[in-house]
Amino acid sequence: MITSIQNDKAKQWHKLKKKKERVRSKTFLIEGFHLIEEAHASNWKIEEFILLEGTDAPGFSTDYPVFIVSPSVFNHISETKTPQGIAAVVRMKASVWESFEKVLLVDAVQDPGNLGTMIRTADAAGFDAVILGENTVDMYNNKVVRSTQGSLFHIPVFQESLLAKIPVLKDEGFTVWASALMNSVPFTAITPDRKVALIIGNEGAGITEEIIHLADHCVKIPIYGKAESLNASVAAGILMYYIKAKA
Incomplete structure (x- = not known):
């Protein structure tokens, strides 16, 4: 002992x-x-x-x-x-890229609980993979792993440059959605295509400007109460379930 x-x-x-x-x-x-x-x-x-x-x-x-x-x-x-x-x-186990149709892209999310919840929700919502961009908290951080509740072991998670990966996704036929408050339309105004990549940004700063310019659609979730915004992982969950249900 x-x-x-x-x-x-x-x-x-x-x-x-x-x-x-x-x-x-x-x-x-x-x-x-x-x-x-x-x-x-x-x-x-x-x-x-x-x-x-x-x-x-x-x-x-x-x-x-x-x-x-x-x-x-x-x-x-x-x-x-x-x-x-x-x-x-x-x-650690290297994920393998396959013929995915629904992918979550995470841009510079810093809170371990938020990232773990996003991975867990992506798994629950039937998304095929998660891609973590630069400046996102480490997927093997203890709090991230605990927050996934085991989904880390179920869904492929990649760590790549989103600036490099998004053009590749577009070439593969993905439509790219970005969750943003400015210059955006309500998410229900758009019917998802079969292949969608959804970008969720940093808790405070949102999606990096260079990355948001690569999106095909900028969407927002209406706020009916007095809250300024939604938690990043909650917003991700709402959008992922909508995309999965409507595509």
């Missing part, structure tokens, strides 16, 4: 809280029974289990190396307020 945070393994797990180490090792840390079950069921490669002493492991844990740790070590690596006593190191 590992009882010291100075143990080499404990240090290695703790480093995975930082993007630099995740990129270097091509691994990331997940916590909780649900996420671990989703990763296992989705055939993502689990490198090893980390189990708080006294915690029962799922049956499939026998397929992997298991390290038992003391409370002080588990709390050192955990980023949840009420940890379930189980974590795992997972290897």
Whole structure:
């Protein structure tokens, strides 16, 4: 059993809280029974289990190396307020581009909870893929992973330059929608085509000007109350469900 945070393994797990180490090792840390079950069921490669002493492991844990740790070590690596006593190191998995028809493009979204919710909602709404543009929070950030509730393991997620990718999507027959408040029309005024790429921008600044100029349609969601705007992930959800239902 590992009882010291100075143990080499404990240090290695703790480093995975930082993007630099995740990129270097091509691994990331997940916590909780649900996420671990989703990763296992989705055939993502689990490198090893980390189990708080006294915690029962799922049956499939026998397929992997298991390290038992003391409370002080588990709390050192955990980023949840009420940890379930189980974590795992997972290897990153490269997504494969296929014949997609509904794609969410995320431009410079910084809030991990927002990004995780967008990925989860894209999965629920039947979108085919998510593309994360530059300056968007790391998809393997612990809060992002938790907010996806396992959808990270279900839907392909790519990290690319949107300025470079959008022209390619257009060549593939995609119509590009941008969620914007200025110079836009109500989203219900447009009937989605079969292939749609939806851009959602930064929580405060919106979509980058160079990117919004590449859009075929700028759409807005009417505000009926006194709120200035909608949360970015809520707006993404409304638009994705509309596009999926009407296309």
